[in-house]
Amino acid sequence: MTLAISPAARAAMAEWLTHLRALDGRADLTVKAYGADVAGYLSFLAHHRGGTEGLAALAQVPLSDLRAWMAHERGRGVAPRSLARSLSAVKGFTGWLAEREGVDATAVLSARAPRFQKKLPRPLSIDAAADVLDSVGDDARSPWVAARDTAVVTLLYGCGLRISEALGLTGADHPLAQVLRIRGKGGKERLVPVLPAARAAVAEYARLCPHDLTATAPLFRGTRGGPLNPRLIAAAMERTRNRLGLPATATPHALRHSFATHLLGAGGDLRAIQELLGHASLSTTQTYTAVDAARLMEVYARTHPRA
Template sequence: MTLAISPAARAALDEWLTHLRALDGRAEKTITAYGADVRGWLSFLAHHRGGTEGLSGLITVPITDLRAWMAHERGRGVSARSVARALSAVKGFTAWLADRQGGDATAILSARAPRFQKKLPRPLTIEGAAEVLESVGDDAREPWIAARDTAVVTLLYGCGLRISEALGLTGADHPLPEVLRIRGKGGKERLVPVLPAARASVAAYVAQCPYDLTPEGALFRGTRGGPLNPRLIAAAMERTRNRLGLPASATPHALRHSFATHLLGAGGDLRAIQELLGHASLSTTQAYTGVDAARLMEVYERAHPRA
């Protein structure tokens, strides 16, 4: 179907994606997904209308065609969440195109995405998180692997890191400083305090690791010396939760959820937690931690200068 996209539309899409990379700092996975979404939209539109559209026609597409596209996507089994993401990409591309070409893109930009139920993460209890940290290395084949797995999950829970961020650390990051500079999604940097327990856990792993941890090489290594595959940490978590009787939601990412939720429960400020997690908006942090509206207003009223 992508062969139906006109050369002009394909060139415009490529230019938009280049713009996102250069100016907006979007993550490469996000850009790839947006490109696929917009290509799907352009291809559908060409087949739906029986021919390719000029760039001006892409800007002034009527709402009926946009709804037909969304219905088509849902009809072939695409989830409402994915259609909503695709619509966001189409809106972004159309707004950029309208800004460059001129034209009224109101129909597309005002379209509503299909509703979907957001899946809130399920954090572990404080006791459950402590049990994971204490026993995640129990099934390891060698002591240094046990120390490695313990160090990784301690960073996830103790610092709120994503698994990709923890495994992105290099030998130059050891010994861990009191404050770690993390490059997260979209290349955005944030400063994360490092607990003494996390520094000690990483130091224990480094002391036992049989490989030469060069400054430019990965800090966490696999059994053959290459960068540690995140699937191995997921597998270690699966064995641990089965042994401890924890729910299937007890994944590596759940430790990051737990970090945020437990901080908030202890009286942490929602804005500070947002910065620690690297979330772009407070609403993301609110959903992430399962904060209810009453708790959010309590934090707001306590912190707002005019409350």
């Protein structure tokens, strides 16, 4: 379908995306995805309604037209989860536009997203996580690269960091303090305690690293001295899980899931875990209660004498 978006709508969309990036602090990839979602929606409306319309009309799209767009997307094979994300983007743009134009966008804003089965995180067991940390550097080409990979995965599991957050550390963060100030999604800051094992792993990496870890440069480096590419950590995890016989779900991000699940299983407070992970909503963190419940049911079914 050829895009047929009016110049005014394009300008409004660009202004909204700038707002998301600058004021809401959304990540560049998120802004790009939202822009593609809204552009597709506006293009559909232009074809569906036989031409471009004013901005006020775009903010007051009737529910029938919105449903026609959703049906069109499903007909293209868009999965319910992806369509729910697209609808979230459309709602965000429409709500912003309606406020700017002073009109009512209730029809769009009240639309329900398609239902889909949420995928539960797939954490590693405590023993498997320990095995990964102990052996992730075994296939490295040099001792300093082995120490680097070990330090990164130790931060993911020991502190619950996202890979982007771990690789966002700079030389100024070394040596690691007992508490790190992490800037996560949306530019939100949080304080994360650092285990002695994580501090020791990073210190060993810094001792062996052949590159000058200046205060303003990335802490974790590639072999040529540039910023460490996250794909290299993913590759190290892939080699490790194959060697240990772990499932394909044993990824770098699974270590963050494991951090949360193991804390919860040990009696950790859900609100505290939310703060440690940097989740904006408690409902996101509550996913881990389902994971823990699923694990308990597996143990029950496997071990109960009458099961």
